[in-house]
Amino acid sequence: MPSRPSHARGLDAFDRAILRIVQRDNKTPQRVIAEAVNLSAAAVQRRIAALEDAGVIARNVAVVDPDAVGLAITAVVEVHLRDERAATVDAAKALFRETPDVQQCYFVTGGVTFVLVIVSRDMRTYEALTRRLFAENDFVERYRTLVALDRVKADTAVVIP
Template sequence: MASLRNIPPRALDAFDLAILRIVQKDNKTPQRVIAEAVNLSPAAVQRRITALERSGVIARNVAVVEPEALSLAITALVEVSLRDERAATVDAAKALFRATPEVQQCYYVTGGISFVMVIICRDMRSYEALTRRLFAENDLVAYYRTNVALDRVKADTALVVD
């Protein structure tokens, strides 16, 4: 995923914002439909979408897959505290968490813990094996705490576009 920290600012106008509202909900919306909705030509919509992609405003185009369809039954919300907050320790932890496919989201945070993450696994046995490798047997980690989700009430990818 592109990080906006490395992307020069691009001014977004009302047309760009209107296009973003539509493609966040369904990026397969035909450009002629988007064009009608935002009062632009399909060619202008195409140019704007391309510019939004190139500038990193649109970071990726992906399919959102239901975990249950792949028999992924466990969603865990995990708080991790590192042994120390030295740059090398934090960077090593970030690299490990980025490289772990079961880690769906990971945030480096303030306030007594180091990371908050969302992990999705097939079952408790696979979650236990993952936690041993990532946390329990990892010298970088001081402790971790897991909350297992009982129900996914909302999981959205769309941002509020004003």
């Protein structure tokens, strides 16, 4: 995945106010946003389009409750690669990016190569996935799974300074 440019320097107070609203509920009518930020609905529409074009608004999605669709297991997995050569890291990134069960993937520092958040239907399904992603891959040295007992907070909102 290419690095993302920083757009924060080009955001004004109106853009930031709009972002605070739409990241909580992107179905908020533009006239309601306009009233809240003291702009016209047309100005809000133009600003939202510009924020999307600039990549500040990366996607418009529905956030689905995993439990509601039968995904009972959430696991946080630490992955240690055998080496950190560019080809090895790139292969791991591609594999994790292509795996739908991997909800989040972070290439990190601190003695661990990757931290993944994985959602799965049950432990049997999760075990099969770990075999494919970790146990049967030569580039993985070891991994450690932390199974979530309770989803205390899972938010998508970014703090807008």
